[in-house]
Amino acid sequence: MTVKSDLEIAQETAISPITAIASKLGLSDDDYETYGKYKAKISLGVLTKNKENGKLILVTAITPTPAGEGKTTTSVGLADGLSKIGKKTVVALREPSLGPVFGVKGGAAGGGYAQVVPMEDINLHFTGDLHAVTAANNLLSAMIDNHIHQGNALNIDPKRITWRRCMDMNDRALRSLICGIGAPSNGRMREDGFDITAASEVMAILCLASGYEDLKQRFGKIIIGYTYDKKPVCASQLGAQGAMAALCREAIKPNLVQTLEGTPAIIHGGPFANIAHGCNSVTATKMALKLSDYVVTEAGFGADLGAEKFLDIKCRAAGIKPDAVVIVATVRALKMHGGVKKKELAAPDAESVKRGLPNLMRHVRNITEVFGLPAVVAINRFKDDTDEELKVIEDGCRDAGVCAVLNDAWAKGGEGARDLAEKVVELCERKSELNYVYSLDMSIEEKINAVVKKIYGGEKVVFSAEAKEKLKLFAEQGVGTLPVCVAKTQYSFSDDQKKYGAPEGFTVTVRNLKLSAGAAFIVALTGDIMTMPGLPPVPSAEKIDINDDGVISGLF
Numbered sequence: 001m002t003v004k005s006d007l008e009i010a011q012e013t014a015i016s017p018i019t020a021i022a023s024k025l026g027l028s029d030d031d032y033e034t035y036g037k038y039k040a041k042i043s044l045g046v047l048t049k050n051k052e053n054g055k056l057i058l059v060t061a062i063t064p065t066p067a068g069e070g071k072t073t074t075s076v077g078l079a080d081g082l083s084k085i086g087k088k089t090v091v092a093l094r095e096p097s098l099g100p101v102f103g104v105k106g107g108a109a110g111g112g113y114a115q116v117v118p119m120e121d122i123n124l125h126f127t128g129d130l131h132a133v134t135a136a137n138n139l140l141s142a143m144i145d146n147h148i149h150q151g152n153a154l155n156i157d158p159k160r161i162t163w164r165r166c167m168d169m170n171d172r173a174l175r176s177l178i179c180g181i182g183a184p185s186n187g188r189m190r191e192d193g194f195d196i197t198a199a200s201e202v203m204a205i206l207c208l209a210s211g212y213e214d215l216k217q218r219f220g221k222i223i224i225g226y227t228y229d230k231k232p233v234c235a236s237q238l239g240a241q242g243a244m245a246a247l248c249r250e251a252i253k254p255n256l257v258q259t260l261e262g263t264p265a266i267i268h269g270g271p272f273a274n275i276a277h278g279c280n281s282v283t284a285t286k287m288a289l290k291l292s293d294y295v296v297t298e299a300g301f302g303a304d305l306g307a308e309k310f311l312d313i314k315c316r317a318a319g320i321k322p323d324a325v326v327i328v329a330t331v332r333a334l335k336m337h338g339g340v341k342k343k344e345l346a347a348p349d350a351e352s353v354k355r356g357l358p359n360l361m362r363h364v365r366n367i368t369e370v371f372g373l374p375a376v377v378a379i380n381r382f383k384d385d386t387d388e389e390l391k392v393i394e395d396g397c398r399d400a401g402v403c404a405v406l407n408d409a410w411a412k413g414g415e416g417a418r419d420l421a422e423k424v425v426e427l428c429e430r431k432s433e434l435n436y437v438y439s440l441d442m443s444i445e446e447k448i449n450a451v452v453k454k455i456y457g458g459e460k461v462v463f464s465a466e467a468k469e470k471l472k473l474f475a476e477q478g479v480g481t482l483p484v485c486v487a488k489t490q491y492s493f494s495d496d497q498k499k500y501g502a503p504e505g506f507t508v509t510v511r512n513l514k515l516s517a518g519a520a521f522i523v524a525l526t527g528d529i530m531t532m533p534g535l536p537p538v539p540s541a542e543k544i545d546i547n548d549d550g551v552i553s554g555l556f
Helices: 006-012 018-024 044-048 071-084 098-102 119-123 129-149 201-208 212-221 241-247 282-291 303-318 331-337 350-370 387-399 409-428 444-456 465-477
Strands: 032-034 040-042 055-061 089-093 114-117 156-161 165-167 177-179 190-192 194-196 223-227 232-234 255-259 264-267 294-298 324-329 375-380 403-407 460-463 484-487 507-516 521-526
Touching: 006 114, 006 119, 018 032, 018 040, 018 255, 044 282, 055 071, 055 303, 055 350, 055 409, 071 089, 071 114, 071 255, 071 294, 071 324, 071 375, 071 403, 071 409, 089 282, 114 119, 114 409, 129 156, 129 165, 129 201, 129 223, 129 241, 156 190, 201 212, 212 241, 264 282, 282 294, 282 303, 294 409, 303 350, 303 444, 303 484, 324 350, 324 409, 331 350, 331 387, 350 375, 350 387, 350 444, 375 387, 375 409, 387 403, 403 409, 444 460, 444 465, 444 484, 444 507, 460 465, 465 507
Parallel strands: 055 294, 055 324, 089 264, 089 294, 165 194, 324 375, 375 403, 460 507, 484 521
Antiparallel strands: 032 040, 040 255, 114 255, 156 223, 177 190, 223 232, 255 264, 507 521
16 A cells, blocks of 8 residues: 655645634634735734633653654644544644755654645745744844944954854855955955854744844844954844844744644744754744643653753743643654664564663653653554554553553544543643742853753763853853753763763763853753754755646655
């Protein structure tokens, strides 16, 4: 039997006009504006609706592997499952970046019969939000170089400019470059480089801002570099914040689409989880809570990255907390954590699942014991999984005091997630208090140590000489009360991506620190984190095509 691709399933499914989806949420004509037949932007005025917030469900996962965990598929399937059992539900997700779409992953809108649609639009240009972020970022870059060219009244040291240009594409050739080459009219020659748009502080700010005024104020606080006497220079000193906010006038509004089964989906923002906080916008989540009784949202990568930042950064900023947490696991991924190579994953091997189980258990412990939140493990089922392998996970979860539920949303849509939905509703009724990993009055060093020891299972943190200089500088600037955003590999609890499973006793090295003053957090850089990824030997872009009727193929 031929297995249909995600794109084929999406293209063959009849979906409702976006006006019908808006009607499900009780939106009036003044509450949204359509972008074609199947997309819309929701007005920020919806945030003022006088309605009690719904229940918030966070979907996270074990440490990612090349085998895949299906976190977005589980999120979409769970939302459809909740709709199946009669709950008014919205799924709130991040926007895909073109980098992964054309690089390794292909489409990023769920999979199988648990997808958000229109899949092609969401994965490509969507409503232009990422382009607006790119334009705002690069406007600031242009204004920096223009200021220096026009006399440099702010005394900016070109060698201490920290702001980089960006584009939403994997292009390793742009990581480091020299700009201003040629005639004097081309500007001052200096080192520069590009980040991918999802790694831009503009994206992080868009996802944390509460409205236009807050957006503008945050843009103004961006530190673009330092003067010759090492004083910070902000975007507001260049007068850039108003124009940057104007470019993001439409981008700040969340996007409304739907799942294959007609569950409303709000998709907005997409900061990376290993360099920023890795979840959709505060505005989108708060809006979804006003429009439904249950909101399913996800955080990027494993719970040590996305969920930790969702809870310690986003929840703090937004004044929200999850009522329940879903931790996605797969037999295949646990086999990899147990030492099995990717090409051998199809062979039954319950013992390797057992060896990989400590990775899942550490994530469970972090959510339930460190953060104090009720959790359920969703076993995202694959066709090669054996009953014996599944039982290993179920038994391990039972011994740890957490329930494990099989999730078959990829093959069956909402019906395949019905049991998971029932369990989540049950968990949402439990009383819980969110415990943060650290308090804001702790020093920057203490906060990073708390994350490494409590969440990662590490023994200690070592700061490089450059990082120590930044600690001293930040102390002088009085920004030590900000939360920390640890940038590390997504493939391990440690800062070494080759350490699978649940390593212990390791040291995390902070090689540098970066103040994201507009986003209001301090980034701790560990390992070799790339802010501009490169394309793989065979990029997904090679498989993507379009025919004479405008129908796209090969997206996933």
